[in-house]
Amino acid sequence: MSAAETADAQQDKAFGRDKSGEEMPDRVANRKRPAQAELEAEAKALAAVKAKAHADAEEKRKAEGRKKGGRHAAPPSDKPHPKAQKNFTDPESRIMKTKDGFIQAYNAQAAVDATAQVIVAHNLDARQSGKHQLTPPFDAIEATLGKRPKQVSADAGYYSDANLAALDAYIAPGRAKHATEGEGGGERVAAMREKIKAGGHESPDRLRKQLPEPVLQIKQARSFRQFLLRGAEMVANEWGFVCLAHNVLNFAQGRTPSIAVLVAA
Numbered sequence: 451m452s453a454a455e456t457a458d459a460q461q462d463k464a465f466g467r468d469k470s471g472e473e474m475p476d477r478v479a480n481r482k483r484p485a486q487a488e489l490e491a492e493a494k495a496l497a498a499v500k501a502k503a504h505a506d507a508e509e510k511r512k513a514e515g516r517k518k519g520g521r522h523a524a525p526p527s528d529k530p531h532p533k534a535q536k537n538f539t540d541p542e543s544r545i546m547k548t549k550d551g552f553i554q555a556y557n558a559q560a561a562v563d564a565t566a567q568v569i570v571a572h573n574l575d576a577r578q579s580g581k582h583q584l585t586p587p588f589d590a591i592e593a594t595l596g597k598r599p600k601q602v603s604a605d606a607g608y609y610s611d612a613n614l615a616a617l618d619a620y621i622a623p624g625r626a627k628h629a630t631e632g633e634g635g636g637e638r639v640a641a642m643r644e645k646i647k648a649g650g651h652e653s654p655d656r657l658r659k660q661l662p663e664p665v666l667q668i669k670q671a672r673s674f675r676q677f678l679l680r681g682a683e684m685v686a687n688e689w690g691f692v693c694l695a696h697n698v699l700n701f702a703q704g705r706t707p708s709i710a711v712l713v714a715a
Contacts, residue, residue, distance in 0.1 A: 485538065497525075497528035540685075564603075566706055568705060568706075570591050572689060574689045580608050604621045609621045620649065672695065672696070
């Protein structure tokens with residue numbers, strides 16, 4: 451005990467009381483404070499959105515004269531989750547789940563012409579879901595090529611009521627076992643499944659698995675394994691150059707896009 455007290459006194463003299471010399475350096479701590487502040491701001495904003503949604507639901511319930519069952523839900527917390535993280539290297543990126551596990555990433559999208567496999571629109575952001583990324587490229591396509599695609603095919607990641615209402619699309623409704631599961635309710639899910647089934651083997655949904663495949667092999671074919679730049683704007687530009695390189699090689703082979711059918715990936 452005497453030796454421990456002596457060592458503690460020496461540390462207090464050298465580093466200050468209750469410090470050991472192993473504390474986080476100021477250069478790191480100074481970077482951590484803004485990140486912590488951002489996490490706190492995001493948590494407060496999310497809590498405010500949830501609180502408003504709850505208040506709106508309560509108001510609607512009272513207006514309809516419905517009784518509230520069960521226990522009252524606790525108010526949403528405005529504190530960051532203990533495991534919430536901020537990336538110091540690229541704070542605009544997000545942790546996303548992939549088939550290879552969780553990685554710090556951006557979500558890159560490409561709209562591919564089904565005839566020549568030319569990328570006619572591309573997009574990138576830091577949100578895991580792709581539902582919001584299906585309709586915006588059409589404005590870019592129309593501005594570039596002067597017309598909009600007549601038909602669209604996309605995988606289950608793009609399935610939503612808004613996308614079905616906005617486009618003549620073949621969008622896989624996911625792996626719901628029953629027609630009542632999934633966004634849009636049973637009628638929309640059942641109707642989409644019938645539409646895909648009626649198309650037979652030549653339907654855009656079935657062709658989706660083979661038409662964009664060469665484009666989706668950009669990582670292997672171009673040895674493009676990760677983004678080298680940082681920040682959403684710079685990374686989006688880098689993705690644009692990757693798409694441009696793919697198209698130039700296609701044009702060199704005499705391929706010309708015809709956007710009668712578009713495949714989103």
